[in-house]
Amino acid sequence: MYVESKKEKTRELWRFHGGLHLPDRKELSRQRPLRHAVLPSRLILPLQQHIGAAAQPMVGVGERVLKGAMIADSAAPVTAPLHAPTSGAVVEIGEHPIPHPSGLSDLCIVIEPDGLEEWAALPQPISDFRSVDSRILRQRIREAGIVGMGGATFPAAVKLNPGKPIKTLIINGAECEPYITCDDRLMRDFADRVVNGVRILQHMLQSEECLIAVEDNKPEAILALLQQLDDEEKIEVVRIPTLYPSGGEKQLIRILTGREVPTSGLPTQVGVICHNVSTAAAIAEAVLQGRPLISRLVTLSGEGIRKPGNFHAPLGIPAGELIAQAGGYRGEPQQLILGGPMMGFDLATDRAPLTKGANCLLCLTAEEVPRPEPAKACIRCGRCADVCPANLLPQQMYWHCRAKDLEKVQDYNLFDCIECGCCSHVCPSHIPLVQYYRYAKAESWALEQTRRESELAKRRHDFRVSRLERMEAQRKARLRKKKEALKNKPPAAEKPLAGHSGDEKAAKQAAIEAAMKRAAEKKAKRQPGPKNTQNLTPAQQARIKAVDKRRNGAAANRQQQDPEQPN
Ligand code: SF4
Ligand code: SF4
Structure with missing residues (x-):
């Protein structure tokens, strides 16, 4: 039962193209x-x-x-x-x-x-x-x-x-x-x-x-x-x-x-x-x-x-x-x-x-969805276009879908199709038109995805190539600059060391000589003094010789008895 209400105002309404009156069940x-x-x-x-x-x-x-x-x-x-x-x-x-x-x-x-239906703390x-x-x-x-x-x-x-x-x-x-x-x-x-x-x-x-x-x-x-x-x-x-x-x-x-x-x-x-x-x-x-x-x-x-x-x-x-x-x-x-x-x-x-x-x-049940009749050839009756609520040309879209010409289908505003199924519903040739459009959309999305991915890959490749070219150009520029700097350098002149006048040279020579003298004196101080075998009397020298002779004889005997013994 419907009751008119003052809150329900009369309003001008428009009509969209096509549409169907369906048994609503x-x-x-x-x-x-x-x-x-x-x-x-x-x-x-x-x-x-x-x-x-x-x-x-x-x-x-x-x-x-x-x-x-x-x-x-x-x-x-x-x-x-x-x-x-x-x-x-x-x-x-x-x-x-x-x-x-x-x-x-x-x-x-x-x-x-767990059957407890225990609530979490909810926002205020x-x-x-x-x-x-x-x-x-x-x-x-x-x-x-x-x-x-x-x-x-x-x-x-x-x-x-x-x-x-x-x-x-x-x-x-x-x-x-x-x-x-x-x-x-x-x-x-x-x-x-x-x-x-x-x-x-x-x-x-x-x-x-x-x-x-x-x-x-x-x-x-x-x-x-x-x-x-x-x-x-x-x-x-x-x-x-x-x-x-x-x-x-x-x-x-x-x-x-x-x-x-x-x-x-x-x-x-x-x-x-x-x-x-x-x-x-x-x-x-x-x-x-x-x-x-x-x-x-x-x-x-x-x-x-x-x-x-x-x-x-x-x-x-x-x-x-x-x-x-x-x-x-x-x-x-x-x-x-x-x-x-x-x-x-x-x-x-x-x-x-x-x-x-x-x-x-x-x-x-089978009564509600009778087995679909086999699709026949399109007879160009135009009924599909008459009922299309998106005001499209379903028959033309169908032809291009069949030809797998996705660009052409999109030219016919494929993506405005709301997949309502009105066209399929009225088609006397039982062509499952909406299935073709779903397929074409899925294919177009997949193609678009592939195109985006290859574009991205190409952008990455181009970027890498340009980066390598830039680095090579920079390297060459540095080399060129270095060569030019070497070419423009004045030849080294035979001249006294900067800051060394004649007086300074003489002072330096004197300092060297003084240092050499000091070194010689030090060396002389390090010379060993007279040995305790110098200035001996002939008797002392004879005693030493006799001791040396005995020591050498004993060493020779040991060597004969045990060749492994050191002298
Ligand atoms: S309703 Fe079916 S037969 Fe008629 S034009 Fe559209 S596709 Fe062709
Ligand atoms: S399914 Fe698409 S082409 Fe067919 S009637 Fe609906 S909107 Fe139009």
Whole structure:
């Protein structure tokens, strides 16, 4: 039931190009009351849950962590920290399957809950946020690890620093994809939290206007939000027509303001910033209660799940555990999707955990996803272009993708494609067009990365060559200078030593002679005196001779008896 309110003002709306009216299938989950997920035996927390640099672990295996404690962070400018969703022990830091289109594994912190739910010391709540500088609020939002929770996962604090005035703040409550109802449930059950978050964002950005956009298939949500607003508040709840993909950022800006975000441009270029309602609610919790982002609302839906509905679940809970808590699989599921049926991607395994940007787990049966018919040749009907909300030429892009001419595809603004899948949905030839564009984007990014790396390597090489050339030139210059200095040196003249006149020479000669004389005198003094064998009488000399003769005879005898004896 929808009740008109004076707080809901009439506003001129614009229409974006294309779009589709899809069977929304929201009735499967939207009216069921919110359930709280039971803690699993293990929480698996990927370090990369956001756009930007991956967080680095701040804890070790075996360490006990408390609920809400920061367990990973990075010093990079674009990143988001990670917090423990409950108290328990870190039992592993290793590779686990993550929710990603590649189906690959990545580094995760694994926590075994102890069931105590013991909180870490949290930062002081900032209840009077209007008196606080936006830099302090941004820091709080950064430390709470908040990222865009509508699926974009861009760190919210970075987005809240636009560096230019913002005219319009848009809060996205459109939730246009079929099956997904978690934002609807959030706006109905926690409208106060959403509106408080919007007030904080409005204070931080000082925008001229603030619009909460909700599709008109969510009347209860619109009413709940309106009930939270004061008449004098500059926040409007705007009912927009239900049309897929009105929740796309550029499409929503077009609907509400008529402004077109330029090709490859950002909303800030037209004075707009968009945030999702879940992000706003997480910001309110971080600022008003000091709580980090450790859980989120998620839709479990599809005919392949026994009891679809919305869950308030801790981050890190494996998809399979959540599905079990929703009654388990019904029959043999055909497809397990993370996100909606149009923009989501297949989950390779239900062991992948719930992350910050995961708004929906879809388990579809064969009836819901009939086997795709084989693709046929393009018949150039142009229907794909008619429905493209980004106003692109999908058929031409397809041809160039097939020809692997990536430059040409980019000339057709490939990167403006929001991968909404409208073109594929209507194609009578069943060409999986969006798959071609995803592939072309991935290839272009890889090529760009290779080009950047080779440019960097070339710059390094050029720098080295120029450094060596410079050093060689300097060496040659030094050599040349030395040679010139030698060439210009006057020949050495035959002249008396500087400062030595004739008188000085004579004085020097006299000093030398005096020194020689002194040396001779000293030498003479050292001559030995007369020996005690001089001046002897002939009798004394005869006695000496006799003694010498006896001594020599004795020595000769000893020598004969023992030749080894010394003389
Ligand atoms: S809708 Fe399909 S068949 Fe028609 S022009 Fe586009 S690609 Fe070709
Ligand atoms: S997937 Fe891309 S090309 Fe196709 S309709 Fe959507 S925006 Fe246009």
